[in-house]
Amino acid sequence: MSLPKGLAEEVSKNLVMVARLIDEDPEQAYAYSRIALRLASRVAAVREAAGFAAYATQKYSEALAEFRAAKRMTGSVELWPVMADCERGLGRPERALAMAGEPEVQKLDKAGQVEMRLVAAGARRDQGQLEAAIVTLQSPELASNAVQPWTARLRYAYADALLAAGREDEAREWFGKALEADKDGATDASDRLAELDGVEFVDAADLSDDEDQDGIENLVDDEDDEDDDEDPAEVAAAERATDVTEYYDEDDEEYESQEQSAADADVRGDKA
Numbered sequence: 001m002s003l004p005k006g007l008a009e010e011v012s013k014n015l016v017m018v019a020r021l022i023d024e025d026p027e028q029a030y031a032y033s034r035i036a037l038r039l040a041s042r043v044a045a046v047r048e049a050a051g052f053a054a055y056a057t058q059k060y061s062e063a064l065a066e067f068r069a070a071k072r073m074t075g076s077v078e079l080w081p082v083m084a085d086c087e088r089g090l091g092r093p094e095r096a097l098a099m100a101g102e103p104e105v106q107k108l109d110k111a112g113q114v115e116m117r118l119v120a121a122g123a124r125r126d127q128g129q130l131e132a133a134i135v136t137l138q139s140p141e142l143a144s145n146a147v148q149p150w151t152a153r154l155r156y157a158y159a160d161a162l163l164a165a166g167r168e169d170e171a172r173e174w175f176g177k178a179l180e181a182d183k184d185g186a187t188d189a190s191d192r193l194a195e196l197d198g199v200e201f202v203d204a205a206d207l208s209d210d211e212d213q214d215g216i217e218n219l220v221d222d223e224d225d226e227d228d229d230e231d232p233a234e235v236a237a238a239e240r241a242t243d244v245t246e247y248y249d250e251d252d253e254e255y256e257s258q259e260q261s262a263a264d265a266d267v268r269g270d271k272a
Contacts, residue, residue, distance in 0.1 A: 003040055011040045018049045026056035044073035055082065060089035077104040081115035085122070093123035114141050114150040118157055130165040137161060152182035156189055163192075172196050 003011060014036035021029035033046075033053035040046045051066030064086040067079045080099065087095040099105075100120040108116060117139060124133035137158045141150070159174035172193065179189040 002043065007039060011036050011043070011046060014039070015045065015049050018053055022053060022056050026053065029053045030057045030059075042073075044070045047073065048079070051079070051082075055086065055089075058089065060086045064090070077107045078109075078112060080104045080108060081112055081119050084116065084119045088119065088123055088126060093126035096120065096123040110141075110148075111150055114139075114154055117141075118154065121157060121161065125161065125164070130161060133161045134158070134165060147181045147183075152178050152184075152187055152189070155181060156187040159189070159192070163196075168196065 001008070014032045017032040018029045018036070021032065030053040033050040036046045037050045047066045048070040051063045051070060054060075054063035054066060064083060067083045067086065071077070071079055071083075080102075084096040084099040087093070087099065096119055100116055100123070105113060105116050117136060121133040121136040124130075124136055137154065139154075141148070142154055142158055144151075155174050155178035159171045159178055162168075162174060163171035175189045175193045175196070178187055179193065182189055
């Protein structure tokens with residue numbers, strides 16, 4: 001609203017493209033975010049979009065700078081968890097853990113607090129503290145039977161941490177619970193369960209290619225078998241016939257087959 005109408009429309013178009021592409025083509029989304037940033041760098045929504053586009057392409061330093069700018073402009077703490085995750089991406093899990101203990105966390109809504117818990121658990125794992133990561137994820141939200149937007153991801157993270165700690169039976173249980181809550185397919189909990197149960201998925205396209213190749217090989221083998229079954233006498237006769245056969249143009253007056261020439265020679269011999 002702070003921009004002239006024409007400029008506002010141009011910036012909005014680029015932000016729409018960022019939102020559309022950020023999951024399917026992050027690099028292209030990032031390119032659109034840079035255009036919007038050049039046009040309106042003093043708009044908080046633009047800085048936030050640029051931050052998420054950079055985050056999606058693992059440009060964590062750039063993403064963190066954009067998130068900090070957006071936070072200064074709005075005074076909101078809603079970006080606090082993703083800012084902490086940028087610190088993880090930069091190889092600074094200790095900073096992410098420090099942010100998890102800051103007063104800003106208490107100002108987050110429930111979804112934000114769960115996200116911060118996920119980031120903190122990830123930071124613990126970055127430091128090799130698997131049991132601490134498991135404890136970090138143990139919360140009322142995890143124990144609740146109610147399904148919220150964050151439930152599948154929280155249960156999945158807990159199952160993954162359990163598996164990393166060698167607690168396979170518990171991990172299988174929680175991957176199952178994550179799958180129950182994952183109505184939108186946000187996680188690969190079903191694949192992880194299959195792996196634990198020793199189920200191997202085969203790509204149908206690859207299987208089709210293998211079958212085609214097997215068919216070709218079988219066809220060649222059949223042809224070879226047919227060649228082996230041929231009568232040697234018939235093969236010899238066919239070869240002799242080939243020796244006296246000449247491929248030709250029938251319109252060529254100079255053509256005279258070898259067989260005809262041989263017959264004429266016999267006739268001339270009789271007359272002599």
